[in-house]
Amino acid sequence: MRNIDPVEDLIALLARLPGYGRRSARRAVLRMLMDPQRQMLPLADALRNAAEAVLPCDVCGNLDTRSPCHICDDPQRMQGLICVVEGVADLWALERAQAHRGSYHVLGGTLSALAGIGPEDLRIQPLLARIEAGGVEEIIIALPVTVDGATTAHVLMDRLGDTGVPVTRLAQGVPIGGALDVLDDGTLAAALRARRPA
Numbered sequence: 001m002r003n004i005d006p007v008e009d010l011i012a013l014l015a016r017l018p019g020y021g022r023r024s025a026r027r028a029v030l031r032m033l034m035d036p037q038r039q040m041l042p043l044a045d046a047l048r049n050a051a052e053a054v055l056p057c058d059v060c061g062n063l064d065t066r067s068p069c070h071i072c073d074d075p076q077r078m079q080g081l082i083c084v085v086e087g088v089a090d091l092w093a094l095e096r097a098q099a100h101r102g103s104y105h106v107l108g109g110t111l112s113a114l115a116g117i118g119p120e121d122l123r124i125q126p127l128l129a130r131i132e133a134g135g136v137e138e139i140i141i142a143l144p145v146t147v148d149g150a151t152t153a154h155v156l157m158d159r160l161g162d163t164g165v166p167v168t169r170l171a172q173g174v175p176i177g178g179a180l181d182v183l184d185d186g187t188l189a190a191a192l193r194a195r196r197p198a
Contacts, residue, residue, distance in 0.1 A: 007033070059130070061106030061123055063088050071095075071103060078102040080137035083192075084127065084156065086110050086144060089181035094142065097185035099192040102140075105130065110148040111155060119155055127156075131163045140195055141169045145176050157198045168195040 007029060014025035032040040056062070057069035064070055071077060081102030085091050086109060094100045107122045130136060139160055143149040153169065160167050171194035180188065 060091075060104045061088070061108060061126075062091055062104060076101075078137075080135050081140070082127070082130065082136055082138070083140040083142050085142050085180065086149070086152075087181075090142065090144075090179075093181040093183065094188060094192070097188040097192075099185070099189040100140075107143075107152070110143060110146070110152040112148045119159075122152070124156065124159060128159065128163070131160070131165055136163075136165050139165055139167045140192070141167060141198060142180065142192070144179050146179075153198070167198040169198045170194075171196045 011022065011025045011029050014020050014028055015022045017025075020028070032043065053065045054063050055065070055067055057064055057072055058067045059072040060069065062069040062071060066073075072079075078101055081100075082105050083091075083094065083100050083102055084105045084107060085094070086107055088106055091104045091106060094104075105123070105127045107124070107127075109117055109122055111117055111119065111122070127139075131139075139156075141153050141156055143153050157167055170191040183191075
C-alpha cells in the first residue's frame, strides 16, 4: 500500500475545482500551509459544516440549509413567476443581480447528445408537476445561449405548450455561447427585463 503525500493529495483535490489548475492549487495550498491555524483549519471546518448542512430544495432544486429553501419559502416573492435555469450557479447569478423576484426551477443541466443527457435526466417532470399544482402565471426560460441550451429550451417549450401557461425567454444582453453565471449583474438584469414570448 502506497503512502499518500497529504500536500500532494490536497493539491490534486483543489486542482479539480473550476478555475483551479495545478499551479493555482499549489499556490493556495502553500498559502494555507504558511498559517494553518487561521487559514486551513477554519476552511476544513467550514467545508465539513457545509457538507453536512446543505441539501437540494425539494421544490426548486436550489442548494440551501433547509427545504423548501429560503427563496421558495419567501412570502414576498412572486411564486407564480418561475425562472427555469440550468444549474444552481445560474440561480445564484440572478439572485446576485437582484433581477428576479419570483421563484426558480433548476433543471440540473441541459440536453446533450454527446454527453448522453436526455429529457429524463433533467428535472422537467417536477416543473410540470409544479404547473399542474396550480398558481403558475409565467415560465421564464433562462438557459445558456448555446446549442444544448437552445435544444433544451425547444424541448421545454414543446412540453409546456399544452399547459396554457405563458412562456418567455431571456432577450438582449446574453451573448451567444454565454453562461449566466459569468455575466455581470447589469447584463443579467437587462436580459431578464427584456424577455419576450418563446
